[in-house]
């Protein structure tokens with residue numbers, strides 16, 4: 517994938533910057549065109565001259581081009597932002613992660629990162645305590661929500677002499693990850709229309725109380741993000757969640773199972789695939805009180821009668837046509853048997869099984885462990901992976917892309 521690709525290498529002031537000339541060599545050897553931007557702190561660890569020689573291009577350190585600079589345009593950041601196929605910031609310091617999380621544009625790297633139109637990949641590297649600091653971890657959560665790719669640091673001996681998480685992966689690993697991300701964002705789903713549902717539903721008991729579930733929406737949002745990056749036209753119908761909408765995704769917010777049912781049925785036509793990752797309530801209070809129920813009214817305890825909610829998968833399965841229908845099954849017991857039964861009774865093409873009780877899987881987690889069960893063919897059991905990678909694996913299977 518790297519051949520002929522245009523890569524921006526952003527270098528910030530971490531000790532691992534000494535490895536960047538080697539990474540640059542690997543990228544140019546793979547016939548990628550590379551432009552380097554760096555911070556003034558990075559220039560303490562590796563020289564702009566080395567990187568200019570290896571990239572055969574002027575390196576941008578100063579946001580205001582100097583007299584005689586070959587970077588003629590004053591708006592070089594806009595020009596490079598539109599030119600690139602991907603930008604990798606390696607090493608990404610704690611300082612730069614914080615700036616990116618808050619939209620700073622005060623140096624060549626952060627300014628260009630804001631003006632990009634292509635995937636941004638971050639390779640954080642720092643001391644273990646800087647990495648574990650809640651501020652850094654919160655910034656990373658924000659950056660993931662913006663749709664940036666984080667290449668996690670490795671555990672090992674650090675420059676400080678401490679041992680722990682924070683080491684930048686080897687340059688070969690970085691090159692391979694950039695290659696894989698370029699492949700993922702290579703628009704192989706252009707022209708496809710996909711509807712994804714995500715998050716929980718809330719079923720009102722009265723104007724302030726509801727029955728809900730613990731779904732965070734992360735799996736559905738990862739699916740929407742992955743499909744959108746691959747060029748699909750994505751509509752995302754979401755229950756109440758606190759997750760940032762991925763770029764270029766049309767989001768429709770709903771609250772109850774009934775609202776989700778209506779929204780899905782309204783948008784189901786002409787979709788190549790509908791992926792139901794939402795955790796939709798099966799039951800909702802039969803009546804909703806018009807006022808907030810007072811304690812005094814329920815002295816003997818509150819006995820609510822629940823009614824069945826509309827079954828979205830069943831409604832879709834009945835009118836499926838050519839749409840590839842994908843359901844999720846979250847089980848805690850008898851998983852494969854229950855999931856396979858659901859696949860058949862609801863007329864689905866695939867069911868994605870996850871077990872809520874497994875460590876690193878299910879609600880809230882950033883990772884998931886799933887099995888992809890097709891109507892025809894072999895079940896694929898995937899190891900624990902980031903939800904974004906799980907999303908791509910599901911899309912690969914659904915659209916038969918290896």
Ligand SMILES: Cc1cc2nc3c(=O)[nH]c(=O)nc-3n(C[C@H](O)[C@H](O)[C@H](O)COP(=O)(O)O)c2cc1C
Pocket residue numbers: 527528529530531532555556557558607608609610611612623641642643646
């Ligand atoms: C010797 C030395 C090594 C450093 N290594 C790192 C590092 O590996 N990761 C990091 O986040 N910061 C590191 N720092 C701190 C950054 O250089 C500092 O936060 C700087 O402001 C980063 O600027 P930049 O993000 O604009 O490049 C180091 C500082 C020194 C003096």
